[in-house]
Amino acid sequence: MTETVKLAGAGGVVVDLVRTINANRQYLSEVDGAIGDGDHGINMSKGFTQCGEHLAARGALPSLTVALGDLSSALMDGIGGSMGPLYGTFFLSMSDTFADHTELDKSLFYRALVAGIDSVQEIGDAKVGDKTLIDTLVPARVAYGAALEEGKNFRACIDAMVIAAEAGMNSTRELRARIGRAARLGDRSIGVLDAGACSCFLILRSMGESLTHLLDSATARAA
Numbered sequence: 001m002t003e004t005v006k007l008a009g010a011g012g013v014v015v016d017l018v019r020t021i022n023a024n025r026q027y028l029s030e031v032d033g034a035i036g037d038g039d040h041g042i043n044m045s046k047g048f049t050q051c052g053e054h055l056a057a058r059g060a061l062p063s064l065t066v067a068l069g070d071l072s073s074a075l076m077d078g079i080g081g082s083m084g085p086l087y088g089t090f091f092l093s094m095s096d097t098f099a100d101h102t103e104l105d106k107s108l109f110y111r112a113l114v115a116g117i118d119s120v121q122e123i124g125d126a127k128v129g130d131k132t133l134i135d136t137l138v139p140a141r142v143a144y145g146a147a148l149e150e151g152k153n154f155r156a157c158i159d160a161m162v163i164a165a166e167a168g169m170n171s172t173r174e175l176r177a178r179i180g181r182a183a184r185l186g187d188r189s190i191g192v193l194d195a196g197a198c199s200c201f202l203i204l205r206s207m208g209e210s211l212t213h214l215l216d217s218a219t220a221r222a223a
Contacts, residue, residue: 002218003154004103005211010064011055013210014071018052020206021045021199028202032195035177035188040083040195047078047087064104068095082180083196086120086133087203093119106154109211110144113161117141124179131175131189133196139168140204154215158208169193169201 021028021044028041051074055067062070068091076088097112098104117137126132128139143164147157170193177189 011067014067034192090116133200136200140165
């Protein structure tokens with residue numbers, strides 16, 4: 001099986017992200033409405049849609065490196081509050097990690113994932129257990145890294161990441177919010193999912209599915 005993806009042909013990963021967020025716009029706002037402003041899905045959809053429009057205007061689909069840079073700019077410019085800078089920085093760090101590379105393998109993706117998460121933690125104060133997107137991101141990184149160390153292939157590393165991301169997202173249901181507006185609710189924030197953790201899971205799952213599809217397509221062409 002092919003274990004690399006050509007970055008030049010992988011800009012569609014971001015197009016898939018745009019579709020994923022837009023398809024879950026109402027769901028994310030409903031989750032956010034339980035303990036927040038109820039606009040997380042609306043804001044995320046606004047930023048991702050702007051990115052989709054920019055990519056469409058380019059004509060030819062750019063590389064994954066360029067597409068992630070476009071997404072970062074759209075989110076930083078188009079989303080208010082904290083999520084624009086957090087996600088914008090996450091995707092920019094991934095894009096920067098891919099720069100000067102032509103192919104994406106399991107090790108490079110891990111480095112990009114680590115860089116993205118590190119950048120999010122640098123601009124925010126959240127830790128695992130605070131009921132934020134960090135509760136999705138950190139378990140995903142740990143699981144991917146463990147699979148990588150065990151010598152598992154790219155697809156298996158992705159699978160481990162997605163499974164851990166979902167478990168991390170679900171863990172926020174029983175957590176008390178300690179960061180952001182929801183923290184003011186105290187124990188009343190317990191019993192519902194964190195919207196940022198949910199959107200983060202959707203993003204990681206979409207990226208994983210898209211990359212797996214590209215790996216499968218490359219394997220089929222090589223056969």
